Amino acid sequence: MDATTDADLIAAYLAGDHGAFTKIYKRHSPILRRTARLKLYDKHACDDILQDVFFIVAKKLHDLHDPERLPQWLQQILVREVYRYNAKGLRLVATDFQSDSPSDQADVCDPHSEGALVAYEELKELLKSAAEGLGERDRMILSLLVDHGLEGNDLASDLEVLPKDLHSLVHRMREQLQKCLDAYCVAQVGRRSCPELAEILFRWSGRLDVQIRKRIVYHIEVCPICEMVRTQQRIAIADLRARPSAPPR
């Protein structure tokens, strides 16, 4: 039995020990997951929400004055995120890159600062280029979500699917979009360090399509150099996303 208290872990994390955060996650995520599963039947949605909860926790932990109350505080954040999820009907893929940064981050710094706008524009462009590597069906889902702002029953009816199947459909599209992003980012910078990738991309137009995306993704799976480039690129994107993003109005 681990005798370290929540207070110890919180203090360690706030002092810069990232391992302490992993311990907080391991200790508290099982019960939060169970609570989420009681409120939502969709396992994918629960995973997404849990991720959001700990993202918020990482940002706001310094605001928690009484560490003894960590379990209750986590439950409160979870309940609020479940509520937000239900209210929206769907977690849109685009919100990861666009306007809907969790409200809890809104006060971290000025979302209209120049840096935030640059990050927002950069992400939007990146997403647009990467999305060209999606299959037709996934591209349609993305377009209905982002360009037409459809959600919930409206989206389901446009796609001619049952509302209950919507989340896994969107989830799968997000996974594909992640692969597109990986492929696009690695293609941009990986050629210099990997001759095999350079060969695959010989005479590449610079635009992603399904064929080339699959070839790049397959290559990344078997190439340690490109796998490392992918990791670096993911970290770079996470840094961009960590900046508060607000759509220019």
Ligand SMILES: [Zn+2]
């Ligand atoms: Zn490679």
